[in-house]
Amino acid sequence: MKKLFLTGSVILFMLSCNTKTNIGKFTISGEVKNVPDQKIFLEELHFSQQPPQVIDTGEVVNGKVNLKSIASEEGLYRLRLEKGSGYIFINDQDAITFSLDGNDAGFKTQTFNSPANGSLKKFISVIDSLQAQLFAASNGIKALTEAHASDSALQASENGLSQLKNSYNNFVEKYIDTTASPVIALFALGYTQQIPQDSVSLIANRLTKKFPNHHALNDLVAQYNASLTQPQRSDSGSKLTAGLEAPDLTMPDVNGKPLSLKSLRGKYVLVDFWASWCGPCREENPNVVAAYQKFKDKNFTILGVSLDKNKAAWLKAIKDDNLTWNHMSDLKFWNSAAVPLYNIDGIPFNVLLDPQGRIIAAALRGDDLQKKLQEVLK
Numbered sequence: 001m002k003k004l005f006l007t008g009s010v011i012l013f014m015l016s017c018n019t020k021t022n023i024g025k026f027t028i029s030g031e032v033k034n035v036p037d038q039k040i041f042l043e044e045l046h047f048s049q050q051p052p053q054v055i056d057t058g059e060v061v062n063g064k065v066n067l068k069s070i071a072s073e074e075g076l077y078r079l080r081l082e083k084g085s086g087y088i089f090i091n092d093q094d095a096i097t098f099s100l101d102g103n104d105a106g107f108k109t110q111t112f113n114s115p116a117n118g119s120l121k122k123f124i125s126v127i128d129s130l131q132a133q134l135f136a137a138s139n140g141i142k143a144l145t146e147a148h149a150s151d152s153a154l155q156a157s158e159n160g161l162s163q164l165k166n167s168y169n170n171f172v173e174k175y176i177d178t179t180a181s182p183v184i185a186l187f188a189l190g191y192t193q194q195i196p197q198d199s200v201s202l203i204a205n206r207l208t209k210k211f212p213n214h215h216a217l218n219d220l221v222a223q224y225n226a227s228l229t230q231p232q233r234s235d236s237g238s239k240l241t242a243g244l245e246a247p248d249l250t251m252p253d254v255n256g257k258p259l260s261l262k263s264l265r266g267k268y269v270l271v272d273f274w275a276s277w278c279g280p281c282r283e284e285n286p287n288v289v290a291a292y293q294k295f296k297d298k299n300f301t302i303l304g305v306s307l308d309k310n311k312a313a314w315l316k317a318i319k320d321d322n323l324t325w326n327h328m329s330d331l332k333f334w335n336s337a338a339v340p341l342y343n344i345d346g347i348p349f350n351v352l353l354d355p356q357g358r359i360i361a362a363a364l365r366g367d368d369l370q371k372k373l374q375e376v377l378k
Contacts, residue, residue, distance in 0.1 A: 026091050028079070029066040030098035036060075039082035042067045044075065045279060052078060052320075074116075076183055076279060085286035086321060088279065090183050092116035116181040123175055123184060124283075127191055128366045130168045135363045137161040142241050169195050176203055182211045186220060190280075193345060201225065240342065240362050246271065246353050247341040249305065251328035254315060259328045261303060266355050268300045268377060270364075273338060273349045275307040276317035281348040284365055285321040291369050292325060298377040299355070301325055307347060309333040352376070 028042065040060050043052035055069045060081070067079075071091055080086040084102055089112040099111045110121075141157045173195065176188045185207050192200045204221045211217050240246070246261070249271075253259040261271065272288060274281035292302055306329035308314035314329055330336050338344065342351065352360040352372060364372050 025068060025070050025094065027066070027068045027095045028077075028089070028091075028098065029064075029095075030100070031063050032060055032065060032081070032100045032102055033063055035063070035081060035084055035102035037062070038084075040065055040067070041080045041082070042069055043078045043080055043086075044069075044071075045078055045088070052080075074181070074183065078282070080320060084322065085289065086282060087112075087286070088283045090114070090116040090120060090181065092181060092183075116184060119179060119181065119184050120187065123188060125366070126171060128368065130164070130171065131363055131365070132368050134161070134164050134168060135361075137164055139242050146241075165194055173199075173203060176207065182207070182214045182217045185211070186217060187280075189220070190346075240351060240359055242359050242361065244359055245357050246351060246359050248357075249328065249338055249341065251305070251330045251337070253326065253328050254318065259326060262357065264301060264303060264326070265357055266299075268298075268355060268360075268373075269353045269357075270300070270302045270369075270373075271305060271342075271351045271353065272302055273305050273307065273342065273344055273347050275347060276310070276313040277308070278347050282317070282321060284348045285323065287366060287369060289322050291373055294370065295373050295377050300373065300377055303328065305329065305336075305338050306331075307333055307336050307338070307344075 032040070038060050040058050041054050042056040042058070044055050045052050056067045058065060058067045065079070069077075069091075074090065074092055076088060077091055078086045078088050079098075079100075081102070087098075087100055087110050089096065089098070093114045096117070097113045101109050112118075137157065137160055141154065141161060144154050144157055169192075172188055172191050176185050176192075179185050179188065189200075189204060189207075192203070195203075201224070204224055208214075208218050208221050248260060248262050250258055250260040261269070270288075270291075274285070276282075288302065292300075302323075302325040304318070304323055304325060304327040306314050306327065308317075308329055309331050311329075311331055314327075314331070317323075318327055330338075342349070348365065349362070350364055350369075351362045352364060354360055354376075360376060361372050
């Protein structure tokens with residue numbers, strides 16, 4: 001998720017929001033395919049660095065699940081398997097049903113039957129596709145420049161990139177203006193880094209009129225307005241070019257011992273930038289886990305680089321999300337040494353490297369990650 005505020009705290013993991021006066025009990029029930037009987041936890045995700053709060057615990061029995069809670073307002077929640085993945089959803093109805101598959105934990109395969117959850121799924125799918133196109137187009141221009149291509153070829157590629165940016169911005173703006181859910185609106189606001197600052201301010205302030213009783217949204221907009229005088233970063237990964245050697249990183253691992261990216265030379269490495277407090281990161285983690293399990297025996301590994309500042313929360317998220325690979329963090333939040341080296345302005349973000357440490361691709365999310373790994377790790 002791209003940063004809306006320059007502090008980085010608005011990577012939209014922790015939301016507790018209200019779309020209507022529907023306050024009270026809600027139930028969540030459905031089926032989790034291809035998993036053994038085990039505990040399952042219903043967690044509330046908060047708009048802060050507070051870790052997820054378990055609000056109900058149940059059992060998966062023959063794939064069936066029934067959980068319930070009392071919600072003061074509509075917000076963001078997660079179903080987390082004791083021995084598996086987590087699945088994020090919005091409680092926009094009093095009774096929500098779902099269908100999940102333990103063998104395929106990607107966001108695209110999960111179904112929560114309610115309007116807001118369907119809209120969130122659509123939004124993430126389109127955004128992932130547009131971001132992949134933008135990254136490919138940007139790298140294409142860099143390759144043409146390095147190859148000293150003709151001015152006409154460069155101009156055509158630049159025109160194509162400009163059209164893609166306009167399509168991206170128009171899609172985000174329309175989603176924000178038309179969504180009936182402030183949770184979706186807040187997610188979409190997190191993807192406005194390419195939209196002019198004045199336009200984002202107008203968009204955000206329109207939301208306060210649309211959802212006047214939504215405290216989380218109004219607080220978010222107030223923080224944004226206060227940040228307008230701060231300088232903005234460029235796009236994540238904009239300095240990363242396929243074929244070039246990736247910048248080295250050395251940070252403490254989970255045991256406090258120095259770990260370097262270069263120490264993993266000889267393997268294909270996915271450098272995965274994330275944080276325990278980042279909702280889109282936690283949402284993407286099941287997909288990353290699935291990719292790791294599928295390709296770990298093909299000279300492939302992952303290095304998790306966290307932008308956390310609370311070690312306990314970082315270690316808990318690693319355990320909860322089953323991230324069984326190497327991890328490092330200097331626990332400096334957005335002041336992490338990784339941020340300027342990789343020009344990061346938002347997470348989740350990743351870079352795929354070959355065994356010599358050269359960049360193959362970046363910003364691989366959803367199905368695009370497994371497709372690229374399948375292509376590379378034949």
